[in-house]
Amino acid sequence: MSSDTSSDNEDDKDTASKSRGNLAEDETLDWLKPRALLVPEDQEDVPEAELDEEIGRFLTTINPQWVADEVAYHYGQAKFVVKPKPTFGKAYPLYIYQGTAIRKDSDEAKAQIAAGYGKVGFDDAGPKRAKAKKSTTELEEEEEPEADAPPTEENKAEEDVPDEEKANEVGGEDHEATQADTAADEETEAVADEGAEEQVPEDEGGGGESQVEEVIEIKPRVKKLANQFNFCERAALTYNFPKRSVDTQTVPPPRANFGATCLQSIIFDFYQEDYARKQREKEEEKPKRLRKKTAKHVKSAQQIHDEQLAQRIREAWTILERLVNQNIFDEIAQDYRYWDDPSDEFREGMGSLLPLWKFQFEPMRSHAVCDVQWNPHYQDLFAVAYGSLDFTQQQKEGCLCLYSIKNPAFPEYSIITESPIICLDVYKETPYLICIGRYDGNVCVYNAQLTLESSYQYKSDSVRDKHSNIVWEIKWGARMIDGEASFFSISGDGRVVQWAVMPGELQATTIITLQSNVPPIPGPDGTLLTVNSCGSCICFHPEKADIFMVGTEDGMIHTCSLKYNRNYVRSVQGHHMPVYRIHYNNYNNSIYASCSGDWRVKIWEDGRDEPLFMFELGSPVGDVKWAPYSSTVFAACTADGKVYVYDLNVNKYRPICVQAVVSKKTKKLTRVDFNPRLPVIVCGDTKGTCHVVKLSPNLRVMCKPPKKAQVADQRTLQIMKLDKLLSLVRDPPFQTGVVDEKFDDD
Amino acid sequence: MAEEGAATVGASEKVIHTYPLIRHSDMSEEMRIEAMELSVTACEKYSQNNELAARMVKESMDKKFGPAFHVVVGESYGFEITYECTTICYMYFGGNQAICIWKCS
Known part of the structure; x- marks a missing residue:
């Protein structure tokens, strides 16, 4: 229970201290509050006046506690005696203790030393015992310098403690009896100590009472004496780690030897050599481009030999192929050369077309002939561009082929391109250079002279400056001021771009961007998108190199100039459907023909808004071309597979020949081209076949010179013929010449 | 170019080349150019005293690329x-002087 209560108290204290701590903390915070004193309930009520009263205190030398006539019972006298007044003056002893120390040089001490204190019992202690106990005694005691013996003394004392205590008790009582007067107070303290020391005199057995007293007083003093040599040194040796030295040596910097001799002659020679080298480099820098090219084409002797051999074999095979073809197509060749339709003589003003060869390239059977053009230099050669006009199922690749009518079996030159070819043009100055426009918007220049393995010679940069739409037509232009060849392309993105054939690259310049009448269309984010009209064909003026005409997909025919890149020189709403071809007359530069998907072919004169002639062919007209040999003859091909040949001089309203070249169910005619010298035309269809047909004599009637001017050449006559015709049509000026075929029928 | 060519053809025997011409060097490009320019400057400054020129080159090279360069200038x-590798430059200058700079410590 007591423990419980104590623990409870402790708890209370803890809580109290805690609360006090809290209070203290609170106080630190609440120092601003007025302090309210906690008052115990049982506090005596003291009036304010008494609390404020000052109470003085005085210090005196008189002890107020002392009772003057205090008495005490004296047992000796068996009566009460008055206690004497203390005589200490101002000091008042509270406690009196009699010390045991005496001065060394005092008489008493001298007497003790003289009496031989300390040597007593020295001999009795056995030296062996002293040694055995030495360490312990040494640690415990400090002894006088001369006292070799004390340890033994001490040892002895300790050993005999139990016996001595008993003896002490006896002896002590004896002493007390004798010493009662002198050292009554000390006795109790001294008893314990005395026991050990007293034995000496007792063992001696000879000591009187006085001797005993001395011993008692001296004993503590012996204990306190110090021995300056009496100490012990302790040391420990830790493990020493063996020393170890580690060093490295870096590799010395590499050195080399060099020796030379310098003499004036050596210096001179070296300068000469260096100078010569520099001269050589300078010379070589100039034709850097050429050197690079030659370096690129450097081939080993073996390769050259192989190529030469291959070329020779190829030539041999070509001759053999020609021989075979000549035999196979002998009849056609004969027809081409000699057969003229005899019926022409009987039907005046009407002609016919004689189908001759058909050209097909096996890999391109599903492609359409997108463009066909006779070579301006080699009359038997024509170039064909294979692409596709079915835009829902566009072919992945195209092909450029050169066919010779001497070899209908296989193209002379064929190269597969990675995108369908839509248009081509053969350069008149160097007829082996052919530029093509592709479905993906790129334009390329191919060199037919290079071997079949070689790729294009120039190609537009697909990233930087290609068209963003189909290149619809491409035409070589005049040479630029600094002599580079250039060609123009028109694309569905509404741009006409001039491509300068620089060495190694094509440099594009946008000539004109075709603007349309459509107002800007607001884009999804509020920007206005201007809509370009899509160009579909381009045609250059035969004489004025900077004038060209552009047909668009909305039927407009714009006359533009290279000098203006914003405005049109003239604009005519020529058709209602995309214009497929515009072609200038070969004899009169102000007359041109156009054809369109709105089934019509129109003949225009520069500066007139209305056509001179208009013919409706009943099907989209893919192409129209003026004949090179006559100023009034032109041919057109339609999507229903027919070729129309008109001679305005013979019949202003009707074609002089309509002939279905291909079946209109499966094929459409796309392009047509007159051979510049031979009386044949070539037309391409949508199944990759090119048809070469011969014009019957009625279709190629030459002008008979009038009797007056026999010397005039054919060209003059042709121009005169056209002028005569035009004068009929123009007069009266308001286009009465525009006559519809249907009216004519009526 | 044409004029120059004609001149060299006419006087090819008499042309004296004075431009600095490296005969042998394995220095880095930067160091070589520095050494070359220093040599040119020194040789032009002390055209009569090769010893002074060599001293100037040596001291400048010591400052720039660390000590213990050796320079010999003479005809x-x-x-x-x-x-030490990559520290040699043996060059001609002025048409008749050979300068050898190297480092070895």
């Missing part, structure tokens, strides 16, 4: 030296 001498 006719032979040498066989040990050098």
Whole structure:
């Protein structure tokens, strides 16, 4: 229970201290509050006046506690005696203790030393015992310098403690009896100590009472004496780690030897050599481009030999192929050369077309002939561009082929391109250079002279400056001021771009961007998108190199100039459907023909808004071309597979020949081209076949010179013929010449 | 170019080349150019005293690329030296002087 209560108290204290701590903390915070004193309930009520009263205190030398006539019972006298007044003056002893120390040089001490204190019992202690106990005694005691013996003394004392205590008790009582007067107070303290020391005199057995007293007083003093040599040194040796030295040596910097001799002659020679080298480099820098090219084409002797051999074999095979073809197509060749339709003589003003060869390239059977053009230099050669006009199922690749009518079996030159070819043009100055426009918007220049393995010679940069739409037509232009060849392309993105054939690259310049009448269309984010009209064909003026005409997909025919890149020189709403071809007359530069998907072919004169002639062919007209040999003859091909040949001089309203070249169910005619010298035309269809047909004599009637001017050449006559015709049509000026075929029928 | 060519053809025997011409060097590009320019400057400054020129080149090179460069300037001498790699430059200058700079410490 007591423990419980104590623990409870402790708890209370803890809580109290805690609360006090809290209070203290609170106080630190609440120092601003007025302090309210906690008052115990049982506090005596003291009036304010008494609390404020000052109470003085005085210090005196008189002890107020002392009772003057205090008495005490004296047992000796068996009566009460008055206690004497203390005589200490101002000091008042509270406690009196009699010390045991005496001065060394005092008489008493001298007497003790003289009496031989300390040597007593020295001999009795056995030296062996002293040694055995030495360490312990040494640690415990400090002894006088001369006292070799004390340890033994001490040892002895300790050993005999139990016996001595008993003896002490006896002896002590004896002493007390004798010493009662002198050292009554000390006795109790001294008893314990005395026991050990007293034995000496007792063992001696000879000591009187006085001797005993001395011993008692001296004993503590012996204990306190110090021995300056009496100490012990302790040391420990830790493990020493063996020393170890580690060093490295870096590799010395590499050195080399060099020796030379310098003499004036050596210096001179070296300068000469260096100078010569520099001269050589300078010379070589100039034709850097050429050197690079030659370096690129450097081939080993073996390769050259192989190529030469291959070329020779190829030539041999070509001759053999020609021989075979000549035999196979002998009849056609004969027809081409000699057969003229005899019926022409009987039907005046009407002609016919004689189908001759058909050209097909096996890999391109599903492609359409997108463009066909006779070579301006080699009359038997024509170039064909294979692409596709079915835009829902566009072919992945195209092909450029050169066919010779001497070899209908296989193209002379064929190269597969990675995108369908839509248009081509053969350069008149160097007829082996052919530029093509592709479905993906790129334009390329191919060199037919290079071997079949070689790729294009120039190609537009697909990233930087290609068209963003189909290149619809491409035409070589005049040479630029600094002599580079250039060609123009028109694309569905509404741009006409001039491509300068620089060495190694094509440099594009946008000539004109075709603007349309459509107002800007607001884009999804509020920007206005201007809509370009899509160009579909381009045609250059035969004489004025900077004038060209552009047909668009909305039927407009714009006359533009290279000098203006914003405005049109003239604009005519020529058709209602995309214009497929515009072609200038070969004899009169102000007359041109156009054809369109709105089934019509129109003949225009520069500066007139209305056509001179208009013919409706009943099907989209893919192409129209003026004949090179006559100023009034032109041919057109339609999507229903027919070729129309008109001679305005013979019949202003009707074609002089309509002939279905291909079946209109499966094929459409796309392009047509007159051979510049031979009386044949070539037309391409949508199944990759090119048809070469011969014009019957009625279709190629030459002008008979009038009797007056026999010397005039054919060209003059042709121009005169056209002028005569035009004068009929123009007069009266308001286009009465525009006559519809249907009216004519009526 | 044409004029120049004609001139060289006419006086090809008499042309004296004075431009600095490296005969042998394995220095880095930067160091070589520095050494070359220093040599040109020194040789032009002390055209009559090769010793002073050599001293100037040596001291400048020591400052720039650390000590213990050795420089020999002279018109006719032979040498066989040990050098620390990438620190040798043996060049001609002025048409008649050969300067050899190397480092070996």
